[in-house]
Amino acid sequence: MSAPRELPIATNGDVVVVRQQVRSLAAEIGLSLVDQTKIVTAASELARNALVHAGGGRVLIEVLEGGRRPGLRLVFSDDGPGIPDVDQALTEGWSTAGGLGLGLSGSRRLVDEFDLVSAPGEGTRVTVTKWAR
Amino acid sequence: MTVPAEAARRRIVDLFLSSEERLLQRWTQLSGASPGELRDLYQALRTALSSEDGDFADVRGLLAELSRARVRQGHTPSDTARLVFSLKEALYEVAEADGGPEALRGFVWFSRLVDDLGLYTFESYTAAREKIIIDQTEQLLELSTPVVKLWEGIVAVPLVGTLDSARTQVVMEKLLQTLVDTGSEHAVIDITGVPAVDTQVAQHLLKTVVAARLMGAECVISGIRPQIAHTIVTLGIEFGDIVTKASLADALSYALSRSGVEITGAARTRVAVRAERA
Amino acid sequence: MERVPILKLGDILIVSIQIDLDDQSVLALQEDLADMVVSSGARGVIIDITAVEIVDSFIGRMFSTIAAMTRMLDAETVVVGMRPAVAITLVELGLSLGGVRTALNLEKGVAMLEHVRGAAG
Numbered sequence: 001m002s003a004p005r006e007l008p009i010a011t012n013g014d015v016v017v018v019r020q021q022v023r024s025l026a027a028e029i030g031l032s033l034v035d036q037t038k039i040v041t042a043a044s045e046l047a048r049n050a051l052v053h054a055g056g057g058r059v060l061i062e063v064l065e066g067g068r069r070p071g072l073r074l075v076f077s078d079d080g081p082g083i084p085d086v087d088q089a090l091t092e093g094w095s096t097a098g099g100l101g102l103g104l105s106g107s108r109r110l111v112d113e114f115d116l117v118s119a120p121g122e123g124t125r126v127t128v129t130k131w132a133r
Numbered sequence: 134m135t136v137p138a139e140a141a142r143r144r145i146v147d148l149f150l151s152s153e154e155r156l157l158q159r160w161t162q163l164s165g166a167s168p169g170e171l172r173d174l175y176q177a178l179r180t181a182l183s184s185e186d187g188d189f190a191d192v193r194g195l196l197a198e199l200s201r202a203r204v205r206q207g208h209t210p211s212d213t214a215r216l217v218f219s220l221k222e223a224l225y226e227v228a229e230a231d232g233g234p235e236a237l238r239g240f241v242w243f244s245r246l247v248d249d250l251g252l253y254t255f256e257s258y259t260a261a262r263e264k265i266i267i268d269q270t271e272q273l274l275e276l277s278t279p280v281v282k283l284w285e286g287i288v289a290v291p292l293v294g295t296l297d298s299a300r301t302q303v304v305m306e307k308l309l310q311t312l313v314d315t316g317s318e319h320a321v322i323d324i325t326g327v328p329a330v331d332t333q334v335a336q337h338l339l340k341t342v343v344a345a346r347l348m349g350a351e352c353v354i355s356g357i358r359p360q361i362a363h364t365i366v367t368l369g370i371e372f373g374d375i376v377t378k379a380s381l382a383d384a385l386s387y388a389l390s391r392s393g394v395e396i397t398g399a400a401r402t403r404v405a406v407r408a409e410r411a
Numbered sequence: 412m413e414r415v416p417i418l419k420l421g422d423i424l425i426v427s428i429q430i431d432l433d434d435q436s437v438l439a440l441q442e443d444l445a446d447m448v449v450s451s452g453a454r455g456v457i458i459d460i461t462a463v464e465i466v467d468s469f470i471g472r473m474f475s476t477i478a479a480m481t482r483m484l485d486a487e488t489v490v491v492g493m494r495p496a497v498a499i500t501l502v503e504l505g506l507s508l509g510g511v512r513t514a515l516n517l518e519k520g521v522a523m524l525e526h527v528r529g530a531a532g
Contacts, residue, residue, distance in 0.1 A: 012433040019431060019465065034306055037465055037496040041504060044467040048434065068263075103468060106504040133299070309495035316515055344498035349491065349513035349520075 004062040009076075015047045018059055022074065029063055029070040030132050039072060039130040042107035046076045046126050049103045054080020054124065064129070071112075071131040076124075083118040090116070137235075138242070145228065145239025146182050152227045153179075159226060163219035170199060193253055200257035204265065210258045217251040280304075280311040287319040287388045288312065289381070293326030298333045305341040312350045319388040320345060323381045325356030335370045342375050351391065353377070355384035415440045417447050423524060424448065424486075425517075427459040437473045444477055448484045455524035456481050459517055461492030471506040478511045487512065487527050491520035 007018055022043040026036040043059070050057035057078030064071040083089045090105050104126075108114040113129040149156070157175055161168045177192045196217070203213045221244050228236040283289050290308050308320055322338065324330070330338070342352040355378040357365075365372065378384040389396060413436055418425045424447055426440065444456065458474065460466065466474075478488040489512045501508070512527075514520040 012435045016431050016433045023464065034302075034496045034499050037494075037500045038503065041465045041467050041500050044465060044469075045504075048467070048469060106468060106506070109503050109505070110500065306495060306499070309498065313495060313515060316519070318515060318519065340499065340502045343507070344495065344502045347498040347501055347508060347513055348493045348495065349515045 004060055006058055006060045008056070008058050009047050009050050009078075010056040012051070015044060015051060018047045019044050021061060022072070025061060025063060026072055026130070029072060031072065031130060032133060035130055035133065038110040039074075039128075042110040042128055042130075043074055045103040045107045046074070046128070049126075050076050050078040050080070050124075054078030057123075064131075067131075069132045071129055073127065073129045076126045076128075078125075079123040082120045082122050082124055083116075084120050086116055086118055089118075138238070141235045141239035142242050143239075144231075144233065144235040145224075145243045148227050148231060148236060148239075149182065149224060149243070150179060156220075156223050156227060159223040160220050163222055164216040166216050174199075189250070192250065196250060196254045197257040197261075200254050201261040204258060204261040210255055210262075213258050214251045214255045217247060217254050221247050280308055282315065282317070283321065283385055284389060284392075284394070286315075286317045286392050287321070287385065288315060288317045289321040289323055289385075291323045291326065291381070294328075296324075296327055296330060296334045298337065301334050301337040305337060305344075308341065309344060309348065312345060312348060318350045319392055320350060320352045321381065321384040321388060322352060322354045323356045323384065324354065324361070325358075325381065327356075327358075327361070330361050330364060332368050332370065335365055335368065339370070339372065339375065351376070351388075353384040353387055355379070355381050414443070417443060419447075419451055419453065422451075422453050423455040423457060423521065424451065424453045425457045425459065427462070429462050431464075432470060434469055437470060441473055441476055441480070445480055445484070448481055448486050454486050454528060456486055456488040457517065457520045457524070458488065458490045459492050459520075460490060460497070461494075461516070463494070463497065466493070466497050466501055466506075468504065468506055471501060471504075471508055474508055474511045482510075487524055489514050489520040489523050491515070491517050 005021070007021060008014055009018060019040050023036060023040045026039050031039065047059060050059075055078075057076060057080070060075040060077075062073045062075070064073055090108065104116070107126075107128065111128040111130050113127070115127040116124070117126075118124040153175065157168065157171055160166075160171050160175075164171070174192070174195055177195050181187060181189045181192050199216075200213055224243060225240060228240040280288055280290050288308070288311050290304055292304065308322070311317070312320060322341070324338075338354065342354070345352045353376045357377055357379075376387065378387055386396060413430055413432075415426055415428055415430070415432070415436065418427075424444065426444065430436075432440075447453070448456065456477065458477065463470075474488075474490050481488045490508070491514045493513060512523060514523050
């Protein structure tokens with residue numbers, strides 16, 4: 001369908017662009033309206049996380065085909081300070097930026113697969129996948 | 134490819150091309166398929182084998198078509214694959230009659246080709262069957278999700294039968310959409326006809342009530358059976374401040390009173406309904 | 412950055428969000444609304460999100476903030492027209508929009524404000 005594409009996350013406007021790109025691809029591969037909304041919302045949370053905590057980053061958007069059903073995979077990465085305690089960061093209500101602390105824990109509930117890799121000083125990479133039903 | 138292998142290959146293709154009638158007759162006998170189907174397949178194979186680039190796309194297309202037809206007719210996948218495999222036996226007899234070492238060696242090559250095509254048939258068969266199952270599941274979901282209007286501003290979903298997670302989700306999305314489309318502020322989810330719920334289904338019900346509330350509507354759950362109430366408590370699911378009623382009638386009367394409609398008179402007398410809206 | 416227009420109808424302010432809001436615009440809208448409630452003496456605010464395709468935690472928090480803020484300025488806020496998919500996603504995200512009144516559509520939102528005011532006065 002389409003090759004993986006990478007988008008920068010450097011400004012508030014970029015977050016909006018990420019949302020729009022994710023939505024159009026999610027619709028293209030046939031995600032239900034609710035699932036489209038979930039993955040776009042997760043993308044919005046994760047893109048903002050990269051912007052707020054790491055001063056920016058990028059997202060790789062990839063359409064997964066070949067399996068029984070198509071899927072959409074998003075890889076958010078940044079070169080920020082990283083997360084010292086990943087388990088704690090995934091706890092609901094835990095926040096460093098004065099937010100609601102729903103960014104990570106909430107996004108995890110909105111997708112089918114969620115993977116977070118991070119270490120202090122080495123940036124953060126969050127991979128999320130949503131499959132069409 | 135070494136020269137002898139090339140020669141062997143050419144020999145078997147020649148045999149294949151020159152013994153059309155004999156092959157088809159024997160193939161039909163062995164496979165029990167209709168001569169028409171096999172003739173089309175034979176022609177496609179001949180075109181593919183004679184072509185320079187060995188393009189089998191047409192053959193595969195025919196095989197996929199044949200597999201789909203066989204799924205609908207209720208044949209087993211083995212039957213369908215055997216139809217292709219039996220070509221080997223038919224051709225072997227021709228090769229044996231020829232007796233030459235090239236023909237026999239070429240047969241091994243040809244047999245590998247037929248194996249590939251046979252496996253392809255198997256795959257097409259499974260894919261076709263899976264598609265039918267998916268279509269049916271979707272049709273079933275469509276069928277089993279009625280959202281009915283009980284009163285102006287009150288809709289209900291009477292759920293009947295076993296709820297799985299997928300079905301509950303579909304029903305709930307449809308319910309919420311109906312609230313928007315009809316501008317109804319009250320919904321009743323009646324689960325009288327549901328024999329059991331698991332944690333996931335209970336969670337979906339709960340989430341629907343909360344989602345409806347976010348949209349500005351209220352949900353009542355009615356018809357919870359004793360066993361289900363027991364399950365919900367045992368599973369430790371918090372129903373919190375969600376309104377539950379014993380029967381659909383109770384839920385309707387609750388929703389009516391919440392929407393400002395007053396019911397007067399005793400149960401067995403004439404029911405007079407008066408709307409309070411200004 | 413795009414600014415969301417705020418309309419005044421009697422003593423109600425109506426905000427209809429028609430664009431994909433970036434965070435900066437969200438903050439600007441919060442400020443504009445507070446100013447406008449004070450300058451116009453409005454008693455109610457309606458935020459129409461019929462056209463909004465997603466509400467993430469940032470926008471969700473804006474609703475709660477606006478509701479709390481306007482309440483302090485003696486005006487009630489109602490969020491109207493939330494799409495089912497948005498509501499389902501918010502529930503999954505874990506956002507409850509505490510303290511925010513909601514209604515199915517603009518009409519019901521106006522009726523709700525009148526009702527609240529009737530009860531108060």
